[in-house]
Amino acid sequence: MKNLVLACLCALAVFTACNSNDDMPTVAVARFQITHASPGTGGLDLGMDGLRINNLPFNYLANTGYLDAYVGQRQFQANVAGTGTTLVDQRIQLAEDHRYTMFVYDTGSRVKGLFVEDVFPAVESGKAHIRFFHFTPDAPAVTIGYVKDGAFTPIFPNRSFETPESGVANQGFTAVDASTYTIEVRRASDDSLVFTRPGVTLTAGKIYTVYAKGLIGSLATPLGAEMVINR
Template identity: 35%
Template sequence: MASKEEMRRWIEKAYRYLLLADYYKYMDPDAHIHFYRKHFKYARKVAKAYRSGKVMEDWQPIAQQRPPREDGSAMVRILHASPDASLVDVYADGKRLARNVKFGQTTDYRALPAGSRKVDIYPAGRKGTPVASVRLSAAAGQHYTVAVVGRKARLELLTVEDRPTRRRGMAGIRFIHLSPDTPRVDLAVTGANVLFEEIGYKERTDYLFLPSATVNLEVRPTGTERAVLKIPNVKLTADAAYTVYAIGLLKGKPGLRGLVLKDG
């Protein structure tokens, strides 16, 4: 009987080699054939185990999530993505969570008691009427990014769950579009495949799993091959997950900027 670990290893290798075979399909036929043969080798192992019934029925290909924090806390970080807002302070239920956060800055994750929490932002150093608020349902053990988005005349707080489903040996990547004057865009690997298509402002993708690698990414207006933002040397490490954020302005200052944050 194939063990859980054997089945996990075979399926992950089959998946990894299939990705590589697809990547090289039109670029390098020899590499395509090389990786497809490797994919077929491990896919056949999996199929043989299922046909013979020699497989543990409770096998699961997805790694288990981290257990909840013992203290019942959630973890929250702040991202300032409003291109024309000045420094801000962030409070949760009246207690300061972060101060003097500037455009393009991300705080570390910080513990926040689980439950319904009211998150407010104020101009730095002034705690009168909040300029934006959001109600965060914080689950114990969960990670969140609260992003300050929009123009300063109409700021918003956007809550993002940083809850990647990890696949052992693979890197997860997703994309979130936070540039208020940029139309729908695609995120692509430079000179290669498009990873995500037609992503609009404040939209987010699911995670896509790739082999660990260092890649050059670029953001393109949907349907074109003209990069309006290049994000070089993005290191994707196995067993980790990342969010790529596009912030700033397409026409104006500060210009478009890419942020790559490790999640969880």
């Protein structure tokens, strides 16, 4: 999917490599990625400042990876693929050499964008860094953590379905010991297990975003957790 976006990238944001003349001024860019976390929405057409940036539908759970984008105020759009139906039309501010993620999430008429800044923490010996977003609209508040040697350790307690405001508050990364874990999502109200994912390796020096995905009882978009490697 990343290559599909890159096919029209110069219409979006211009890679500095698009300009091979050493006498030309350097273009100031930010790093910007998009994740489709809206269950049941189907493919999307993505745009920036009215210009489409993908040439095939951008499907559920897809992630573009970081792309170069011009700095300043930009207008991000997400439409139902092949239609003029706009789901997200959001003004964003990009600063030079900063990294950002736009999540398209929620369902039906409530689909919205969560725009966060990805501030990478300093590397710590033997540590990975992780953050979590709750994008399951029909799920209660949850606690996410890991099981190691039979013991559950909560990392992100009592997280409710994200609003744009809570998402910004939760955009930071938390250090954890680099290891292989069983990740568990538990209902915050009674600590009952909602979802488990064994064999998740968090590598020292790496930075990860984990988000709750899907809908309860859905076969097409089942409840679960998805991981994006930020670095």
